[in-house]
Amino acid sequence: MKFFIDTANLDQIKEAKDFGILDGVTTNPSLMAKEGISGAKNIESHYKAICEIVDGDVSAEVISTDYQGIIDEGEYLATLAPNIVVKVPMIKDGIKAISYFTSKGIRTNCTLVFSSGQAILAAKAGATYLSPFIGRVDDITWDGMALIADIAEIYAIQGYETEILAASVRNAKHIVDAARSGADIVTCPLSSILGLLKHPLTEIGLAKFLADHAKANG
Numbered sequence: 001m002k003f004f005i006d007t008a009n010l011d012q013i014k015e016a017k018d019f020g021i022l023d024g025v026t027t028n029p030s031l032m033a034k035e036g037i038s039g040a041k042n043i044e045s046h047y048k049a050i051c052e053i054v055d056g057d058v059s060a061e062v063i064s065t066d067y068q069g070i071i072d073e074g075e076y077l078a079t080l081a082p083n084i085v086v087k088v089p090m091i092k093d094g095i096k097a098i099s100y101f102t103s104k105g106i107r108t109n110c111t112l113v114f115s116s117g118q119a120i121l122a123a124k125a126g127a128t129y130l131s132p133f134i135g136r137v138d139d140i141t142w143d144g145m146a147l148i149a150d151i152a153e154i155y156a157i158q159g160y161e162t163e164i165l166a167a168s169v170r171n172a173k174h175i176v177d178a179a180r181s182g183a184d185i186v187t188c189p190l191s192s193i194l195g196l197l198k199h200p201l202t203e204i205g206l207a208k209f210l211a212d213h214a215k216a217n218g
C-alpha cells in the first residue's frame with residue numbers, strides 16, 4: 001500500500017518525505033484554504049512548490065462543477081508539473097470530464113466518493129485514483145472500511161485498474177484497516193502516519209536496552 005500525505009502544508013510534506021515513506025500528496029480546496037493559499041497565481045505557485053518537493057503524484061482539485069469548466073481547469077492544472085493528477089468531484093459532469101481526461105491521457109483522482117455505485121462509475125470513466133472518504137462515512141455511523149472492502153472486491157472481480165485511495169483518514173487504525181481492506185493507497189495527515197510508530201512496549205524495551213548498555217559500559 002502506498003502512503004500519500006493529505007495536506008497542503010509544505011513543512012509537513014517535507015517532514016513526511018524526510019521520513020522516507022512518502023509516495024505522493026493529496027490536496028483539496030479546504031486544505032489549501034487552511035494554509036492561507038488563495039488567488040489563482042498563489043494556488044498555482046503552491047502546487048508547483050509541492051511538486052518540487054515530491055516525486056510522486058500530487059492531486060490538484062478543480063473547483064468548477066460544470067463540464068467545460070472542469071476540462072479547462074483540469075487541462076491547465078495538468079500543465080503545472082508532470083506529477084499533477086487532476087482531482088474531480090463525483091458528479092455527473094465530473095464523470096463526463098474524467099472520461100474526457102482519460103481519452104487525453106490526463107490522470108485523474110475522483111473525489112467525494114461515498115458508495116460502491118459511485119466507485120463503479122468512476123472506474124468505467126477510467127479514473128486513475130478513486131477517493132472514498134472513510135472518516136466521513138464513519139462520522140454518520142456507517143462503515144467506511146466496509147466501503148473500501150466492497151469496492152476492492154468489485155474492482156478485483158471486474159478487473160478495473162482504478163486504484164483505491166482511502167481518504168478522510170483520521171488515525172493510525174484507519175491506516176491498518178485500510179491496508180487489510182484492500183486499499184491501494186492511503187492518504188492521511190502526518191499525525192496518523194506517525195501514530196503507526198507508537199507502542200508502549202517499544203518505548204519500555206528501548207529504555208531497558210539503553211539502561212543495560214549504560215550499566216555495562218559505565
Ligand code: G3P
Nearest residue numbers: 006026135136167168169
Ligand atoms: O482526502 C480527503 C480528506 O482531506 C477529507 O478529510 O478529515 O476533512 O474528512 P476530512
